[in-house]
Amino acid sequence: MAAPARRLCHIAFHVPEGQPLARDLHRLFGFQPVAVREAGGWRQLALRSGDAVFLVNEGAGPREPLYGLDPHHSVSSAANLCFDVDDAGAAARALAARGCRVPVPPVRVRDAQGAASYAVVSSPAGNLSLTLLERAGYRGPFLPGFRPVPSEPGPGWVSHVDHLTLACTPGSSPALTRWFHDCLGFQHLPLSPGEDPELGLRVVAGSGRGGLRLTALQAGPDNAVPTLVLAESLPGTTSRQDQVEQFLARHQGPGLQHVGLYTPNIIAAAQGMVVAGGRLLTPPEAYYQQPGKEKQILAAGHKPSLLARQGILLDGDKEKFLLQVFTKSLFAEDTFFLELIQRQGATGFGQDNIRALWQSVQEEAARTQET
The missing domain is CATH 3.10.180.10 (2,3-Dihydroxybiphenyl 1,2-Dioxygenase, domain 1)
Known part of the structure; x- marks a missing residue:
């Protein structure tokens, strides 16, 4: 295997500006906002319920959203799976050697809570891409580049x-x-x-x-x-x-x-x-x-x-x-x-x-x- 997945970090969605997905996940399904990033035409909101994390990428900036890839898909969709790997750079090189397309080569992001590296690989399953993430030791609530969002404890419906x-x-x-x-x-x-x-x-x-x-x-x-x-x-x-x-x-x-x-x-x-x-x-x-x-x-x-x-x-x-x-x-x-x-x-x-x-x-x- 080229890049063994260790853990699912999050599932990312791509929606146009004003689409109510983030609001619905919070109000209707018990997910709590934990971190947000607003930059480059994107609003990225991470929501959590137990260990399940959804990242809603809203908008359409001129550059790729952090930790993902804009698929330019014609309809809103769950467009990315982010997996923890041991070494994002080595994983990206190994997949490229197998003929996989790596539209986002390894990137390193750092803030006051630590650093993380990631790369994005295209999958053969339609518009679904895969983010390979290396974040050992990061201490923040989500990932580097996001600021925490204060929220109340959720209802605990999902683990x-x-x-x-x-x-x-x-x-x-x-x-x-x-x-x-x-x-x-x-x-x-x-x-x-x-x-x-x-x-x-x-x-x-x-x-x-x-x-x-x-x-x-x-x-x-x-x-x-x-x-x-x-x-x-x-x-x-x-x-x-x-x-x-x-x-x-x-x-x-x-x-x-x-x-x-x-x-x-x-x-x-x-x-x-x-x-x-x-x-x-x-x-x-x-x-x-x-x-x-x-x-x-x-x-x-x-x-x-x-x-x-x-x-x-x-x-x-x-x-x-x-x-x-x-x-x-x-x-x-x-x-x-x-x-x-x-x-x-x-x-x-x-x-x-x-x-x-x-x-x-x-x-x-x-x-x-x-x-």
């Missing part, structure tokens, strides 16, 4: 980033898997026994209705890097676009579709976000009416009516369960969204939820047409 999901074009997952393996040291994480890393996990929604191919990747042991999930559509006969196809069309190419945020109490987090004005997706009633779903929810120690009212999905069996709920898109283009996830012993990503949701949406649409 860390659980996973990152890329929406990919059909057939691109094997090449992306190899790139993340060779360049950043990610390894295939089987989601089912005996899974072929070239094929991933096929989540088939039903006869002729397509489905998804999921390929999970994880960094090496002892690294604080979230799981990376590649999602691409399977061919089907239905004329309805699935979630990945919709993202590709509205985002105008592949990219970071959603971030899974871990919460120790999904019921409290979902309720708090709704009270604050956050919009969560509500699954069709058919999801909760599946045979055995009520029994499954009770076995996990939850009330079916409460989960249904909050739109929380539950997957798993025996003593291992996974709870999920999704926000509506954070952008007008209906692209990027957030996922809240709570694990009760489960390690997957709700494969049965994907299948069941797909089928229940189709059944609900059919009933609507009949009436």
Whole structure:
């Protein structure tokens, strides 16, 4: 591997001036401002919830924003993943030697709290770039060049980033898997026994209705890097676009579709976000009416009516369960969204939820047409 990732530092967004993303992350989803930088036509605000950090780059300056790259993308998006590495300069040289494009060569930034070095590499996943950051010993609240922002303690709904999901074009997952393996040291994480890393996990929604191919990747042991999930559509006969196809069309190419945020109490987090004005997706009633779903929810120690009212999905069996709920898109283009996830012993990503949701949406649409 050329530049093994050690830790996810932050996820950066690029939005035009006046876009309400930073305000919404704070007011609706419990992220607290920690540091800001205003220079060169950019306003860069870092917000934190637990160990999850989002950097909102707002504006469009003549130079690149600090610690990132302006992708000049036509729609707002989550455009950059920043990873801690041992040596940013060596990592950039190693990736360049592998043929990777390094649009921002190594830069060193210093302030009164210390120094950091970084470089930005283009990824093969649409407009997504990767920042390789070396910041050992930095003592400030975020990174050199930012000033701290006083804020009150947050609600604590989110503790860390659980996973990152890329929406990919059909057939691109094997090449992306190899790139993340060779360049950043990610390894295939089987989601089912005996899974072929070239094929991933096929989540088939039903006869002729397509489905998804999921390929999970994880960094090496002892690294604080979230799981990376590649999602691409399977061919089907239905004329309805699935979630990945919709993202590709509205985002105008592949990219970071959603971030899974871990919460120790999904019921409290979902309720708090709704009270604050956050919009969560509500699954069709058919999801909760599946045979055995009520029994499954009770076995996990939850009330079916409460989960249904909050739109929380539950997957798993025996003593291992996974709870999920999704926000509506954070952008007008209906692209990027957030996922809240709570694990009760489960390690997957709700494969049965994907299948069941797909089928229940189709059944609900059919009933609507009949009436």
